[in-house]
Amino acid sequence: MKPVALAIHGGCGVMAKSDLREEEWEAARADLAASLRAGWAVLSKGGSALDAVEAAVVVMEDSPHFNAGYGAALNENAEHELDASIMNGADLDAGAVSAASRIRNPVKAARAVMEKSGAVLLTGAAADRFAERCGLEMVAPDYFTTQRRQDALAAMKEHAKAGTAAAASEAEKHGTVGAVALDADGHLAAATSTGGYNNKPEGRVGDSPIIGAGTYARDGVCAVSGTGQGEFFIRHVVGHEIASRIAYRGETLEMAANGVIREDLKSYGIGAGAVAVDGAGNVCAPYNTAGMFRGWTAGDGALYVASHDEVFCVETLEASA
Template sequence: MRGFFTQIAAGFALALTGIAPTVSAQDAEGGWSLAIHGGAGTIARENMSAEEDAAYRASLQAALDAGAKMLAEGGEALDAVEAVILLLEDDPRFNAGRGAVFTWEGGHELDASIMDGRDRDAGAVAGVTTVRHPISLARKVMTDSPHVMLAGKGAETFAAEHDLELVPADWFSTDFRREALERMKARELSALDVDAKFGTVGAVALDRNGNLAAGTSTGGMTGKRWNRIGDAPVIGAGTYADNRSCAVSATGWGEYFIRVGVAHEICSRLRGQRAMSENARSTVNMPETIADFLFDGERAVQRTADDVLAEVKNLGGDGGVILVTPEGHALFSFNTSGMYRGRATSEGVNEVAIYGDE
């Protein structure tokens, strides 16, 4: 209890410095917000040519614009999330769909998940090999089956029964990813040695109706064996959405994100903070602006995401997350040198970035 009142006192002190309360997207009628990612990892300017830098930014901007347009026109968060990921799955620069990394045996095993913040309905697929858009299959699992996750041949059969587009397995192959596998085998390297970045893609959105959604898609890690599955299709680890707190999509070393339950952990902590805010307003009679600052403000949200990523790092993992809150905060947190990312809001924000100092 002493710590709680210490927080209150600190909040009053900060408020007196003239810090303005955060304005939420939903304060203005019909606000919306969107954040996207294309992977986090060892991404440095000195290792990127000007042409590569421009190409990645153009890909991110095209995906961001597609989702932003949909939200601006009144589209649903789920539709915007899927629209963003569809484009990124077809872009060979990212490790999802076409451009996915190779397994040890020389194939591709694709994972994806999607979640609706309204009722926490969710769908996920793992280890699919011929479905052009795993994110669409994940959504179909959510809407047209009684299950949350399907895997392997069963997921492929479900896709065919629901008329989703199937492609030859080599449609996903690129020379760049094949060279990474060959280098890994020839030099007896680990996946982390050849994967300079985790190219998982994802999107999170808040629509004009105040609903949240999140989605993630990936090809996994180079040279993965034994049908390894990371965090991307695991609801609560790589993807989570709850209208009561936030929507999160993660990218990184999946084993650690699963162990921490990163996406759910962030949303759970934020939901607790919102409850504290409401309690402070009603029982402590704290001014609304100070309660917002302490519990719901952008700084508090950023701190929460950073704290959870710090747990991942302490265990030995790395990566990043994107998140959107009901107030419209669109934020990033990563413990790597860079992260392909972008965000847009109804308040006029529209930006993409790559490096940690942007």
């Protein structure tokens, strides 16, 4: 049986365990599990890695627990500017949107950019108009707003006034969602979606829509989706760097991903994390913060989710065909 695998993250901007009631943590983990089920439903029937990562990310974009789509961060003007990308490891085709404000599921728009636009990245109002022409579901910008993000924006503005922004919690700063997959045909894919960070400058674009930085996939090597302070992911071209360590230095997936997330980025003192899968179906989910929403499942169908150190085996799904 050919290996298949799926891994997701809901961002490394995870608050301390004491900041939420246990039922709230359970709700977030339940949405992670739902995301995995959506992606696995594709893979277990012989579907493509590209379809699987899109399906998994859509579930997290629709959840208020993660910083993407519904529940996304607010910029300095209390507005939403959403970024997303998707990449097909089979042919290195990719699509992305940035600073969108009306697309319910930005990852779907990224897929449409890849397949229908002739471009890789569309931005701002033009991205919204393109998505609308493609028949994607559009919403009013306030659809994305939740009380938690309004509270986080207020907290970050207070930090800015006091000059303590660097000391803000990861949950106050940022978050991202993403998925990586290997399908039964040996193809890899990755997708990432985010609202950016709370109180970000108007027009700021992070790594999530930048191919090679926050999202990267190459058949036979690996697929990567990152989360953290995007400026550093762009500078280090994190997704491509992890793939290059595997392809050119012969490192294992775990060595490469840990080397970038836990070593290369360590000196900057920033929060960072990623999920990655290689061509053999190995999965890695390194992070350097107190926690990272994450989950994975592979050929045996066992579904795992986690937010902090403890990993929960939720159920065993139907094994892949």
